[in-house]
Amino acid sequence: MLAAALVLSACASQPRPPAWEADARGALDGFTADWLRGDAAAADAEFARARRESASTGRFDRVAQAELLRCGVRAAGLDFDCPGFAALAADATPAQRAYAAYLDGRWDGLDAGLLPEQHRGVVAAGTTAGVGDPLARLVAAGALFKAGRIVPADIADAVETASAQGWRRPLLAWLGLQERRALAAGDVEAARQLRRRIALASAP
Numbered sequence: 001m002l003a004a005a006l007v008l009s010a011c012a013s014q015p016r017p018p019a020w021e022a023d024a025r026g027a028l029d030g031f032t033a034d035w036l037r038g039d040a041a042a043a044d045a046e047f048a049r050a051r052r053e054s055a056s057t058g059r060f061d062r063v064a065q066a067e068l069l070r071c072g073v074r075a076a077g078l079d080f081d082c083p084g085f086a087a088l089a090a091d092a093t094p095a096q097r098a099y100a101a102y103l104d105g106r107w108d109g110l111d112a113g114l115l116p117e118q119h120r121g122v123v124a125a126g127t128t129a130g131v132g133d134p135l136a137r138l139v140a141a142g143a144l145f146k147a148g149r150i151v152p153a154d155i156a157d158a159v160e161t162a163s164a165q166g167w168r169r170p171l172l173a174w175l176g177l178q179e180r181r182a183l184a185a186g187d188v189e190a191a192r193q194l195r196r197r198i199a200l201a202s203a204p
Helices: 002-013 018-038 041-053 062-078 094-103 115-123 134-146 152-165 168-184 187-202
Strands: none
Touching: 018 041, 018 062, 018 168, 041 062, 062 094, 062 134, 094 115, 094 134, 115 134, 134 152, 134 168, 152 168, 168 187
């Protein structure tokens, strides 16, 4: 009982994270979930709340981190529009600028050591094979695509990763890429099957 009391006392003495941090994290989680399932309006509302909470600190790096998360989630669905971070890049940290360059396919001279750990190997190996987290794997696939280094196996893996998670928006993006590549290769039957799958995933 004494040991339990000491543990509880130690926990109680630890400072709670500030309210803005918890609110921003919750909103960013909501944004991610909404965007991946294709609810753009809800995603935009959640991100606006996350940015507002982050901006309440008056710190550029906090807001830049929120913007980078949005850039990464979008890259998972082959959407590389990232104006929010671009406006803050001059005040961002070196690690944040490195991650933005990674997402944008600007890998020449990139210091991979500044990247989140799960993405460092992607630059060296040129594949998503070693990335375990599903969202991180899709982000890495998007970065490989933007860098012009993606291979068919990673495209197929991105499709199946999005499918397994039920993430409609990235699934449709990667299926669309597969369809375009099938048409370019003259594989009409594969393109037809992919169109049927796209229609199924697009249904209300």
